[in-house]
Amino acid sequence: MDLLQLRYFRAVARFEHISRAAEELHVAQPSVSRTIARLEAELGTDLFDRQGRRIRLNQYGALFLRHVERALSELDDARRAVADARERGLGRVTVTAETLLTLARALGSFRATHPAADVRLYQSNAVEMERRLRAREVDFCVASQPLTGAGLECVELAREEVLLAVPYGHRLAGRRSIRVAELAHESFVVSRPGNWPRALLDRLFAAEGLTPQISCQADEPGASGELIGAGLGIGLVPAISRQEGIRAPVTWVRIDAPDCHRVLTLVWHRDAHLSEAARAFRTFITSTPFMTHRFPPARQAQP
DSSP states (O other): OOHHHHHHHHHHHHHTOHHHHHHHHTSOHHHHHHHHHHHHHHHTSOSEEEETTEEEEOHHHHHHHHHHHHHHHHHHHHHHHHHHHHSSTTOEEEEEESOGGGTHHHHHHHHHHOTTOEEEEEEOOHHHHHHHHHTTSOSEEEESSOOOOTTEEEEEEEEEEEEEEEETTOTTTTOSEEOGGGGTTOEEEEEOTTSHHHHHHHHHHHHTTOOOEEEEEESOGGGHHHHHHTTSOBEEEEHHHHHHTOOSSEEEEEEOSTTOEEEEEEEEETTSOOOHHHHHHHHHHHHSOHHHHHOOSOOOOOO
16 A cells, blocks of 8 residues: 555545546546555455445545544645755745735735745635645645534634625615515625525525525625626625725615624634744634734725
């Protein structure tokens, strides 16, 4: 049994598809198939159930995967520890968030304080965040949805109300507040499933026994304000965007619903190796009010 077999197995287990795993690994499909076959022969049991061209991880494969993930994570941590010891300065910190706009000013403040730190950024939805943490691909997630898997630790960074943004001239533009049931026939601009605005919208509507009408889906949650201002629909936008003075021509309406807010948390894996830069980032980001990094003084957009 060697590392190549373990990495190939992990990729096939993740996708439950030989061709997709081969693409991820940048190798030929037959090579992946032969490697998995050798591994199963060495273990004396099948790790996947096969039905024609489809494969599914079986109970032995799931058991083996848990140990493989742990072993490969330890090896990745060891590699990073050696690299950190070899590098000059603070080393590297890797961070992911659903929208990088959330991190821009906070990371700018951090780099101004720690110029020797090597900062790397990624954009991920909640599912991908948890996978990246477990695979040790990132040190931290700045999450707008709960990440509650085993071994994960988190601290709340900020809590903010979520408002309804509507374009100028919309029938709701003069309202101060509105109930979710009144929005049943409105068209919404929202991010794709997996991102926090879509999760919140679905939850608010489900509580009323309704399903939202979607007119526009975007991969970048931070683009919603501009799309709403262009008249493509209405949408959920964090209240802090109002204070930031968003440039899009929108007005704001409070939503009369419980728990209509976003909670930002910093999440990391308890057992992961953290470089000096990563430890400095965690201390920095949790010791200063998060929103004070990100936004200038409040100002209201004008029609």
